[in-house]
Amino acid sequence: MIQMAIMGFGTIGSGVYDVVNTNRDVIRKNLGGEELDVKYVLDLREFPGKPVEKVLVHDVNTIMEDPEVKIVVETMGGVEPAFTFVSRALKAGKSVATSNKELVAKKGVELMELAKENHASFLFGASVGGGIPIIRPLVRCLTADRIEEVAGILNGTTNYILTKMDQEGTSFEAALKEAQDNGFAEKNPEADVEGYDAGRKIAILSSLVLGKSVNFEDIYTEGISAITATDFKYARALGWSIKLVASGKIVDGKVYAMVAPHLVKPEHPLYAVNDVFNAVMVHGNMVDDVMFYGRGAGSHATASAVMADVVEEAANLGKTLPVSWSAEHQEVAPVASSEKQFLVRVKGGAERETVLAQAFGEGQLVQAEGVTGEIAYLTPVMTEEAFGKAAETVEDVIGRIRVK
Ligand SMILES: NC(=O)C1=CN([C@@H]2O[C@H](COP(=O)(O)OP(=O)(O)OC[C@H]3O[C@@H](n4cnc5c(N)ncnc54)[C@H](OP(=O)(O)O)[C@@H]3O)[C@@H](O)[C@H]2O)C=CC1
Numbered sequence: 001m002i003q004m005a006i007m008g009f010g011t012i013g014s015g016v017y018d019v020v021n022t023n024r025d026v027i028r029k030n031l032g033g034e035e036l037d038v039k040y041v042l043d044l045r046e047f048p049g050k051p052v053e054k055v056l057v058h059d060v061n062t063i064m065e066d067p068e069v070k071i072v073v074e075t076m077g078g079v080e081p082a083f084t085f086v087s088r089a090l091k092a093g094k095s096v097a098t099s100n101k102e103l104v105a106k107k108g109v110e111l112m113e114l115a116k117e118n119h120a121s122f123l124f125g126a127s128v129g130g131g132i133p134i135i136r137p138l139v140r141c142l143t144a145d146r147i148e149e150v151a152g153i154l155n156g157t158t159n160y161i162l163t164k165m166d167q168e169g170t171s172f173e174a175a176l177k178e179a180q181d182n183g184f185a186e187k188n189p190e191a192d193v194e195g196y197d198a199g200r201k202i203a204i205l206s207s208l209v210l211g212k213s214v215n216f217e218d219i220y221t222e223g224i225s226a227i228t229a230t231d232f233k234y235a236r237a238l239g240w241s242i243k244l245v246a247s248g249k250i251v252d253g254k255v256y257a258m259v260a261p262h263l264v265k266p267e268h269p270l271y272a273v274n275d276v277f278n279a280v281m282v283h284g285n286m287v288d289d290v291m292f293y294g295r296g297a298g299s300h301a302t303a304s305a306v307m308a309d310v311v312e313e314a315a316n317l318g319k320t321l322p323v324s325w326s327a328e329h330q331e332v333a334p335v336a337s338s339e340k341q342f343l344v345r346v347k348g349g350a351e352r353e354t355v356l357a358q359a360f361g362e363g364q365l366v367q368a369e370g371v372t373g374e375i376a377y378l379t380p381v382m383t384e385e386a387f388g389k390a391a392e393t394v395e396d397v398i399g400r401i402r403v404k
């Protein structure tokens with residue numbers, strides 16, 4: 001019997017408990033007949049009358065000081081006390097599986113190092129893309145390829161909101177409330193809507209691909225809070241959709257990374273990724289494009305990814321599974337030099353075309369049904385810097401969205 005503990009019995013921690021109990025036989029089979037069980041669940045709250053009551057503890061020392069506990073799941077969220085608790089577990093030789101991307105993005109290198117020193121593993125498969133198996137394929141399968149780009153929809157909450165706004169005309173606030181009620185959003189949903197969560201996830205993926213630390217604070221991040229029903233009208237006029245895209249790519253030896261809302265064309269693989277679903281597109285120099293798709297948030301889907309790590313750790317007790325990057329800092333190129341096409345909205349009507357063409361170069365006017373008093377212009381591909389300079393010369397700019 002291999003014993004594990006869960007720290008944090010919220011949306012994901014309770015999902016992990018369910019997966020262990022629902023799929024006991026599957027897990028046993030995949031562990032060659034060995035049984036896996038939850039000895040403790042740590043949480044601040046009481047759960048009177050619930051089965052978890054039998055294993056509930058409030059003192060983390062109970063877990064840390066029990067040599068029978070070989071694996072610890074961290075699903076509390078945030079950096080502290082998660083970092084302190086996870087460090088303690090690793091120092092005690094216990095392997096850790098976490099869904100906490102904030103912890104991985106900020107303290108991943110230190111924790112991977114601690115795992116190595118203590119012959120334990122620190123795995124974080126659920127920290128990117130919810131239930132999508134992306135981290136293991138990236139480090140164990142695409143090992144003969146030079147990965148040149150990773151781009152995806154990496155936040156379930158914002159994709160849910162954008163889909164509801166687009167397809168059902170739901171307000172931003174109402175759609176966010178639904179995402180929170182479904183357990184998709186972060187404790188502070190600003191991390192979702194302002195793109196920080198997707199930024200941490202693309203930093204984790206980029207660090208894995210490059211083998212060096214990409215600091216998520218170096219990544220240009222723009223969220224979806226400024227996206228309005230009018231933006232969707234323009235998207236509809238073009239036959240496109242709007243998605244929060246996170247991307248990291250290497251161009252001429254430089255690393256570019258960004259999180260921002262983008263207009264996505266129907267022929268792009270991310271166009272049809274809706275609701276809470278996420279997708280990650282990986283481009284390798286040999287394999288070309290590979291796409292991963294699944295639920296990007298939610299209790300059982302994410303818990304499935306946590307438990308996949310636990311099962312791997314259980315099969316490799318006493319060893320360090322090699323999923324890591326070095327402490328060396330990876331520079332991210334300034335966003336100003338990256339190239340994009342833009343849809344820029346300005347006040348006025350078709351008479352603005354000459355001014356817009358003079359400022360941005362030859363493009364296309366876009367008129368949307370039900371939109372009055374303004375017009376949009378699709379620019380040619382240009383650098384962010386050139387776009388910014390051109391936009392400064394144009395009066396009454398309302399906003400802009402990049403095109404993927
Ligand atoms: N929700 C999702 O779909 C996904 C979440 N994640 C990540 O997984 C992690 C957990 O998320 P989620 O389950 O949604 O969060 P929840 O807030 O639902 O759960 C966290 C749980 O941990 C408990 N907790 C917090 N601090 C402590 C502590 N010091 N000691 C004991 N228990 C504590 C909380 O108790 P209390 O409520 O009393 O504070 C709560 O029950 C986060 O890092 C999140 O980013 C990753 C992928 C998907």
Ligand SMILES: N[C@@H](CC=O)C(=O)O
Nearest residue numbers: 155156157185186297
């Ligand atoms: N809040 C996150 C949860 C999963 O990582 C999201 O919505 O994607």
